Amino acid sequence: MNAREIIKDIHYVGVNDRVTVKFEEQWPLPYGVSYNSYIIKGSEATALIDTVKIDTVNTYLPKIGGEKIDYLIVNHMEPDHSGSIPEVAKLYPEMKIVCNAIAAGMIKGFCHITDDSRFLIVKDGDEISLGNHTLRFYMTPMVHWPETMMTYIPDLKTIFSGDGFGTFGALNGGVLDSEMETGLYFREMYRYYSNIVGKYGRSVINALNKLKDVELNYICPTHGPVWHDKINDVIEITRRLGSYESERGIVIIYGSMYGNTTEAAEEIASHLNRLGEKNIIIHNAAHSEMSDMISDAFRYDTLIVGSCVYSMRLFPPVEAFLTAMETREIKNKTFGGFGSFSWATGAAENKFKEFSERLKLPLAATFSFKHAMHDGTAKDAKEFAEQIWEARNK
Ligand SMILES: Cc1cc2nc3c(=O)[nH]c(=O)nc-3n(C[C@H](O)[C@H](O)[C@H](O)COP(=O)(O)O)c2cc1C
Ligand SMILES: [Fe+2]
Ligand SMILES: [Fe+2]
Structure with missing residues (x-):
């Protein structure tokens, strides 16, 4: 030119x-x-x-x-x-x-x-x-x-x-x-x-x-x-x-090694869709570009983060995403966290809670399950989705 x-x-x-x-x-x-x-x-x-x-x-x-x-x-x-x-x-x-x-x-x-x-x-x-x-x-x-x-x-x-x-x-x-x-x-x-x-x-x-x-x-x-x-x-x-003002939409960012957390993410998205949300974006943190995850999380009003427990921490790509959110001092979101573990009960929830406290981003709902999804956890996932839905529509 x-x-x-x-x-x-x-x-x-x-x-x-x-x-x-x-x-x-x-x-x-x-x-x-x-x-x-x-x-x-x-x-x-x-x-x-x-x-x-x-x-x-x-x-x-x-x-x-x-x-x-x-x-x-x-x-x-x-x-x-x-x-x-x-x-x-x-x-x-x-x-x-x-x-x-x-x-x-x-x-x-x-x-x-x-x-x-x-x-x-x-x-x-x-x-x-x-x-x-x-x-x-x-x-x-x-x-x-x-x-x-x-x-x-x-x-x-x-x-x-x-x-x-x-x-x-x-x-x-x-x-x-x-x-x-x-x-x-x-x-x-x-x-x-x-x-x-x-x-x-x-x-x-x-x-x-x-x-x-x-x-x-x-x-x-x-x-x-x-x-x-x-x-x-x-x-x-x-x-x-x-001003950190958001548009209406739900972003689910999850990390999963063997598919259990994935299954929960799909379940939660399906419930939120049935509750009436059309604009749902799901990112697998290990595959999506960090750039797109940050952009969508910034743009939309509800952020749901899922992670398997990994050596007592969140799955590294999810941890990296949360660090990116913290760096950008993300605000004004309905926030929820979920995930799967095998032996460390409450480890993921604690990490989500710590993140929520550091960023003064209230944790609207949280749920975790041991091993794989079953009928009981499917019910918990549904309740989790309902709590998120209620919190964002308050
Ligand atoms: C490398 C590795 C580290 C793990 N560390 C933990 C841990 O510290 N605490 C725990 O409860 N589970 C741990 N697990 C078990 C997984 O969290 C558990 O299998 C979970 O169901 C995996 O979810 P996913 O299918 O979504 O990957 C670990 C698994 C792997 C492969
Ligand atoms: Fe520039
Ligand atoms: Fe610049």
Whole structure:
């Protein structure tokens, strides 16, 4: 894709990555990802917003090569955006690097650019002029790192939001949402948010509050489409996710070595379906991608976790999932736990209880059974499902 003017004086110079298998070496990229970068051509000066991951620098540099860049604005220092800073800095020795003090420390550490005269340090509300356009900086710490900031152009009502409002999925020709089918990006937004930004809901809400009175015609994130037509939808999804508000749906995540816990999971799902739930998603923790499990658990209101007991602990893939939930400080869920054991009565229940207490996520119901399912345990599974149903409908 060539550089193109997407908004008056704003040129898209980002790149697509359809090669990286896992983002941050963890999160699958079935549809790729874009690293977005933009050039703003003012009447007096030109600014480049963020760069791209170093693996894609050879595609990137020719897009910006023809321009004289006066300022490089660094909104976020994660290497998917900062990786090419050293190359760009080499190409434009006169260029000033505009960033906040925390980012400057990171640039010195990550990029070995230590000459203070190269930096223009900005604080919340500071502005620089490009002539007919002004750039204003809003500090938005922890969306997604401590140095994260956003850059706003008042006369174009356009914000460069870093990872905020970003999504997985490479761009397939178009850049603006109005130029494309956006369904894929909205589906991927849940996975992107919950996997990458999930822990920082409070910071996301703080950033939204800070931007409350800022008029937005265009949002230019670092990943995925530029939002224009669908700005309200994107802000609303971000607000919901940032506030840990859920949609209606039941997610069952279970781990089982020999099928006993599986059988209970199927039984519970069947009862919940008979009680009226149509939206039930079951993940076998040993097979499903962690990325999808986190995304579904984040999105829906009821989380049921099942595990066989394994050396007095929960089955390792289930334990890993619960750790991911804890890392993201998951809230506002109807939560239940179940599982099978052979000799350690109550071991799984204790683990679920500890998790529930640490996360202040009430344990709506729990049940475990010795060995295989039989008529008695089938009845317990039914009661468990009914207790969950009652708790979530309270
Ligand atoms: C490697 C291994 C470790 C186990 N550790 C325990 C344990 O510490 N406590 C216990 O009660 N059962 C333990 N069990 C027994 C299983 O929890 C039990 O067989 C259960 O029914 C398995 O459920 P599943 O069919 O869903 O895999 C262990 C089984 C295996 C294979
Ligand atoms: Fe990031
Ligand atoms: Fe990013």
